[in-house]
Amino acid sequence: MTLSRSRRRQAEPASAPRRRALSTARARIIAWMLLLVFVALAVLTLVTWRLSVDDVDARMDEALRSEIEEFTNLTQSGIDPSTGQAFSGVDQVLEVAITYNLARPNEKFLGYIDGTFAYQSRQQAPVLLANDRAFTDLVATVDRPKEGFYESAAGEVRYIAVPVSLAQDPRRGVIVAAYFADQEREDVNDIARLMAGAGAATILLVAAGAWVVAGRILRPLRDITATARSITDTDLSRRIPQASRRPGDEIGELVDTVNAMLDRVENAVAVQRRFVDDAGHELRTPITIVRGHLEVLDTSDPDDVAGTLALVEDELMRMNRMVSDLLLLAKSEQPExxxxxxxxxxxxxxxxxxxxxxxxxxxxxxxxxxxxxxxxxxxxxxxxxxxxxxxxxxxxxxxxxxxxxxxxxxxxxxxxxxxxxxxxxxxxxxxxxxxxxxxxxxxxxxxxxxxxxxxxxxxxxxxxxxxxxxxxxxxxxxxxxxxxxxxxxxxxxxxxxxx
Incomplete structure (x- = not known):
């Protein structure tokens, strides 16, 4: 039992780096894919939101300018459209103008006489601009048409103020058309938030898909690792399994290249082993012959010495030729x-x-x-x-x-x-x-x-x-x-x- 646990502890560190390496590679692939998707969705959401806001702003500006034209036409005519009679005073002009023009959602009409608030449209508003002293000071006494922006307690207000006067009335009036811009843009902001939420869900789906795809992409690499670990100095026959490969498949090309490399390694090892086996087998006989004659050599007999030397020389020449031929056969399996x-x-x-x-x-x-x-x-x-x-x-x-x-x-x-x-x-x-x-x-x-x-x-x-x-x-x-x-x-x- 102790030996088994020891072997298991030795095996775990060997496989752990491989798992960490594959996990790191998988995490990198997923991280880069999520980063690209996040950047793409962020750019798309931002551009869509900005264009939509610009469109809303342009629509508010156009509505305010149309109000100027209506107010100007009303005051220039000096005729009350509801009675067909001339206006009797500035207060009547303001009352009719504000009543006659129907305010849009998030739009408010206000009237001022001699710098004091006098009238406003009935539509509900986030804040009462009539009670905002700073806004009153800004618009109540203008002597020519004025447009601008004002930061109220409810956010940005886009406004146009048009002075109103009558020859028979010494009082000075101002009619104001104001848009609560932040509230008008709220629909666009809701769409942007919806897009952001959908983008977050998309990123989660992409993460799940990337996990699966990265696993499939890295599967040949795991096969390469497993094959490399299974190859020993006595068994070089293992190859990486290869599924059907489409043209341009880089992973498939890598598998083919590694398998081809293993073929070359196996062939080189086989050539080396065959050379060693052949040399060991065939050189044993001449070496035995030379050794046997040298052991029984009578050094005092010149004829025996001469005969033995001739035999040794002949066997050495045969061994030299044999080794040269074996080397030639070994080289014949090399590209050069x-x-x-x-x-x-x-x-x-x-x-x-x-x-x-x-x-x-x-x-x-x-x-x-x-x-x-x-x-x-x-x-x-x-x-x-x-x-x-x-x-x-x-x-x-x-x-x-x-x-x-x-x-x-x-x-x-x-x-x-x-x-x-x-x-x-x-x-x-x-x-x-x-x-x-x-x-x-x-x-x-x-x-x-x-x-x-x-x-x-x-x-x-x-x-x-x-x-x-x-x-x-x-x-x-x-x-x-x-x-x-x-x-x-x-x-x-x-x-x-x-x-």
Whole structure:
């Protein structure tokens, strides 16, 4: 029980940072989304409210100006519209003007005679401007039309004061149209508050939606973390699960990139392990041979010393060649293995044929030359063909016929080496290109059995393959087939047949 609790305590700190990191990323996404939504809603509400207030203010100003026109027309005519008789005094003008004009909501009409309040409209008002001494002092004695703003106990008041006079009356009157602006704007303010409330609800909905969306966005990142933690030095096969990806999906591209990186890492580790395994397996025999002869060496016998030295030198040369071949096979799975360039296949064929004719006393024949251009690595192709020719020379008697040719068709270039040796048996074809494999037909090779593996690796690096056409007793024809333009090999590609 104690051990179990200890392990649990060790596991919790390892997973806690991951949860905190994901939570932090999720919180950041949500915070930025909410900030953007808040700014957008705030700007929208503010602009809508400001435009609406401006519209209300413009409507009040227009209403006040229309009152000026009505009051002016009434006083200029000097006729009471209700009786058709001339006004008898300023007080009658004010009474008729205030009674005749119907005040709008939040609008108030007031009349003053010689600086003293006299009349007002019947509409209810938030405050009694008639009792406001400061307002009376401001408007009761004007001698020409005046408009302005006044801060009352009920807020802003927008007003217009128009002087009224009659020739037959020495008294001076003033008629005032006043709007309680704050009350008039109250509907707009209510709409703004409603928009603010709706915005708050929208932000809550966006927060909930952002939480879900952020979780889905971060799911591949959690998969990456889980996959990375599940990979060990003995198991590199795990990959991040990938759902169907749409074009332009950055997260999907990240998953593909990480999976491709894991493929490369697994391949590199596999190459390293295979190299170590092969080297350890194949070098054990020559080392054992050298050690065994050195243990029984009679240093007093010159012939024994000379023979042992010759054997040790031969085994060391074989080990050196074996290590070089293994390193070459390891490099063949790396991108920099090839140095492709435009090549004249005819010139390459002639050059390679001149080199292989020195491999032994055989009847070397150049059957056909492809007259084409190709993009490939001429040195690697030369290496592969020389290896095939050397293999053919080892399995062909002196004076035997070995034909070399190159052909081009269907976007592929083929280099073939055909010998007149004993051919390849059916059972050998299944394993001839494997590392350290040696065919059972013909003479035994003293090599390490890596030559044909190297040929296959060179062909695969070009995006091609090696094929074998042979019947026992009828010779064998090996063909290196590569694209006209060298392409990287497909994962898991295998060559056919083998000697």
């Amino acid at each position: 293995f090839l140095r492709a360039e435009p090549v004249d296949v005819a010139a390459l064929t002639s050059s390679v044929f001149d080199k292989i004719t020195g491999l032994g006393e055989r009847e070397w024949v150049l059957d056909h030359v492809a007259d084409t251009e190709a993009v490939l690595d001429p040195q690697r192709i030369t290496q592969a063909v020389v290896a095939l020719a050397d293999n053919a020379a080892r399995h062909t008697e002196v004076g035997g016929r070995i034909a070399f040719s190159s052909h081009s068709s269907g976007g592929m270039v083929r280099f073939s080496v055909k010998d007149s040796g004993p051919g390849v048996s059916a059972e050998d074809r299944e394993r001839i290109f494997e590392r350290f494999a040696r065919g059972g037909s013909g003479r035994r090779s003293e090599g390490a059995g890596l030559g044909l593996s190297i040929v296959r690796a060179i062909a695969a690096a070009h995006g091609g393959r090696v094929t074998l056409d042979s019947e026992p007793g009828q010779g064998a024809m090996f063909t290196v087939e590569v694209p006209v333009v060298a392409a990287p090999p497909h994962p898991g590609r295998h060559t056919e047949g083998g000697r």
